[in-house]
Amino acid sequence: MERLQKVIAHAGYASRRKAEELILEGKVKVNGKIVKELGTKVTDSDKVEVEGIPLEREEPVYVLLYKPSGVISAVKDDKGRKVVTDFFPYIKQRIYPVGRLDYDTSGLLLLTNDGEFANILMHPRYEVEKSYVAKVKGIPTREKIRELEKGVHLEDGKTAPANAKILSVDKKKNTCILELKIHEGRNRQVRRMFEAIGYPVQKLKREKYAFLNLSGLNTGDSRELTPHEVKQLRALAQHGSKI
Ligand code: URA
Numbered sequence: 001m002e003r004l005q006k007v008i009a010h011a012g013y014a015s016r017r018k019a020e021e022l023i024l025e026g027k028v029k030v031n032g033k034i035v036k037e038l039g040t041k042v043t044d045s046d047k048v049e050v051e052g053i054p055l056e057r058e059e060p061v062y063v064l065l066y067k068p069s070g071v072i073s074a075v076k077d078d079k080g081r082k083v084v085t086d087f088f089p090y091i092k093q094r095i096y097p098v099g100r101l102d103y104d105t106s107g108l109l110l111l112t113n114d115g116e117f118a119n120i121l122m123h124p125r126y127e128v129e130k131s132y133v134a135k136v137k138g139i140p141t142r143e144k145i146r147e148l149e150k151g152v153h154l155e156d157g158k159t160a161p162a163n164a165k166i167l168s169v170d171k172k173k174n175t176c177i178l179e180l181k182i183h184e185g186r187n188r189q190v191r192r193m194f195e196a197i198g199y200p201v202q203k204l205k206r207e208k209y210a211f212l213n214l215s216g217l218n219t220g221d222s223r224e225l226t227p228h229e230v231k232q233l234r235a236l237a238q239h240g241s242k243i
Contacts, residue, residue, distance in 0.1 A: 009116035073100035107206030131208035
C-alpha cells in the first residue's frame, strides 16, 4: 500500500506537491472514481488515472554511471551523439540523469526514473555535496584558492562557500590539479568558477556525489544503488549536508 501522491510522483508524472494539487483538484481517479483525499492508499492492482491518462507504474530504478567525457547528459541527442542512457540498454524503465555533467566532463552521475527522488536531490536548498577534480592552466595562489572558497561572482550571482585544495602541481607544464567541493549545481559551475579566478579548466571529473564515489568502476561502468544508499541520499538531501 502506497500513498496516492507518492505513486504519482514515483511514476515520474509530477513532483509530490504537484501530485497533491492534482488530487485536490479532482484530476485523479482510482479504479474509475475521482479521489480527493490526500491520504488515500493504493496497491499495485489499483488503476490510477491522472488527468484522464492511465498512470504507467514503473519499478523505481537508481543507477550510478561513471560517465566518460564525450557523452551527453540527456536521454537523446538531436545530433545523434552518445547519451548517458545508451549505457543502460537493459533497463526498460525511462530513466534520466539527476542533474547533468557537461559533454566534456567525466565522472559520477546518477540516473533514475523516480521524479521525486531526482527533485529532492536537485533542490537548490538541499543540494548534496559534490566533489570535483579539475586540471587547470596555471597554478592558483593561496589568495585565489580563498576566493574560490568564499564565493566568486558569476553572471548568475555569487557562488556559495566551497572547499578547495591543491592536489598536485606540474611546474614544467604550468598546470595544477585541484579538488573542489561544492553544494550548488549551476550550469558549468566549476569551469566558470575557475575561469572567474583566472585559471581555465582543461579537464574535469566528478569524483564524489554525497557519500558515493567511483571506487571499483572504470569509465563507462555503472552499478545499481543499494536500497540503503537510496535511503541515505534521501535523508541527506532532506536534512541538509552543508559544509
Ligand atoms: N561543473 C562544471 O563546470 N561542469 C560539470 O560538468 C559539472 C560541474
